[in-house]
Amino acid sequence: MDINATLIGQSIAMAVFVWFTLKFVWPPINAAIxxxxxxxxxxxxxxxxxEKDLQIAQDKAKEILREAKDQGAAIIKQAQKREGxxxxxxxxxxxxxxxxxxxxxxxxVEAEKSRLREDLRKQVAALAVAGAERILQREIDDAAHxxxxxxxxQEL
Amino acid sequence: MADSNIxxxxxxxxxxxxxxxGEGFWAVNLxxxxxxxxxxxxxxxxxxxxxxxxxxxxxxxxxxxxxxxxEFVNGCVKETFHVKDKxxxxxxxxxxxxxxxxNLMKLVPVDWFPAAAGMVGLALNSSALPExxxxxxxxxxxxxxxxxxxxxxxxxxxxxxxxxxxxxxxxILGYSIYYKGLGGFSKELAFTPFNxxxxxxxxxxxxxxxxxxxxxxxxxxxxxxxxxxxVIFILIALVGLAQLPLHFAWAVxxxxxxxxxxxxxxxxxxxxxxxxxxxx
Numbered sequence: 023m024d025i026n027a028t029l030i031g032q033s034i035a036m037a038v039f040v041w042f043t044l045k046f047v048w049p050p051i052n053a054a055i056x057x058x059x060x061x062x063x064x065x066x067x068x069x070x071x072x073e074k075d076l077q078i079a080q081d082k083a084k085e086i087l088r089e090a091k092d093q094g095a096a097i098i099k100q101a102q103k104r105e106g107x108x109x110x111x112x113x114x115x116x117x118x119x120x121x122x123x124x125x126x127x128x129x130x131v132e133a134e135k136s137r138l139r140e141d142l143r144k145q146v147a148a149l150a151v152a153g154a155e156r157i158l159q160r161e162i163d164d165a166a167h168x169x170x171x172x173x174x175x176q177e178l
Numbered sequence: 179m180a181d182s183n184i185x186x187x188x189x190x191x192x193x194x195x196x197x198x199x200g201e202g203f204w205a206v207n208l209x210x211x212x213x214x215x216x217x218x219x220x221x222x223x224x225x226x227x228x229x230x231x232x233x234x235x236x237x238x239x240x241x242x243x244x245x246x247x248x249e250f251v252n253g254c255v256k257e258t259f260h261v262k263d264k265x266x267x268x269x270x271x272x273x274x275x276x277x278x279x280x281n282l283m284k285l286v287p288v289d290w291f292p293a294a295a296g297m298v299g300l301a302l303n304s305s306a307l308p309e310x311x312x313x314x315x316x317x318x319x320x321x322x323x324x325x326x327x328x329x330x331x332x333x334x335x336x337x338x339x340x341x342x343x344x345x346x347x348x349x350i351l352g353y354s355i356y357y358k359g360l361g362g363f364s365k366e367l368a369f370t371p372f373n374x375x376x377x378x379x380x381x382x383x384x385x386x387x388x389x390x391x392x393x394x395x396x397x398x399x400x401x402x403x404x405x406x407x408x409v410i411f412i413l414i415a416l417v418g419l420a421q422l423p424l425h426f427a428w429a430v431x432x433x434x435x436x437x438x439x440x441x442x443x444x445x446x447x448x449x450x451x452x453x454x455x456x457x458x
Binding site for chain 2: 024025026027028029030031032033035036037039040042043044046047048049050051052053054055057058061
């Protein structure tokens, strides 16, 4: 195998291929690679930032939750206190009312009792007078003895 | 293919001879240069198409493959070549992919392409058949046809490898002059390693030999490796049925050689060019 013009042809072909690669192959592919690398780097940085943000948000949420719990507990405590007070007040009031109603009822009953007794006394007196009248009609005059009867009625 | 009518010597020389056009120095080895151009074109068109369609989003598998190759080459360049230069990446990529593809052709069994080319030649251009082969059997006529001399593995041709190293040599000269200036380059040739005007002739001889040995070693290394591999392939093809396991083993080993030699050629080119570009 001799050295011949193939060598020159190959050298020229190499120059052409290198030029073509320089012009049409290397730049677009390299640009795509570099742009993607940048995208990935940006994405990673973004992820890092998002993770940090999430951590902060979680901490904040925990804080708020704790505060809310404390507040809730305070409110419940207050409400319980108020409830006890209300019940106590209501009990006192109800007792008073009851006493009042009882007293009133007793007074009414007492009044009725005395009224009835008065009526009864009057009826008994009338009955006694009527009885005595019937007995005495036969013997004595009504008018002459009315003062005695009055006295009896008074004593009854 | 070791027919009784074809001697072993003839078979071997058949496979090591390329079909040439022209006389003397101006002859051109059609098989080697043709396949070299086909493969080089295949490489740039494939890569250019991928480059044109390249997306910066999620790449397809083929784009991934191309990008991996480019990133690999770019990594080698960045490790070795520290001067900012737009040309070195494309040079390294072209050298690597082109030599890789040319080496890859060696995995095609040695008789396939010559036989196919011979058959096509017999069908299209039967008048080119030498007269002595007129009453040969079909297969012998196929292999006697001049077209069957077309080779498929360009890097087993010393012209191809030396042509590429000549390209690298011109680039070395270009880089030296571009980065150091003509004066700086001449000064480096004349005053290293011994920085005294008395040693100028001695330095010149030494440096010129160093300079010239770069392309020679580059081209001959690739040629020697692949030519030797090709000879072994041809010898294996001569041993009958036993060639099957032998061929398989040698082909598997050659997968390594193919990539390695392409890588070495690329790496040394980068190193030589970086030596040319950097001031010592």
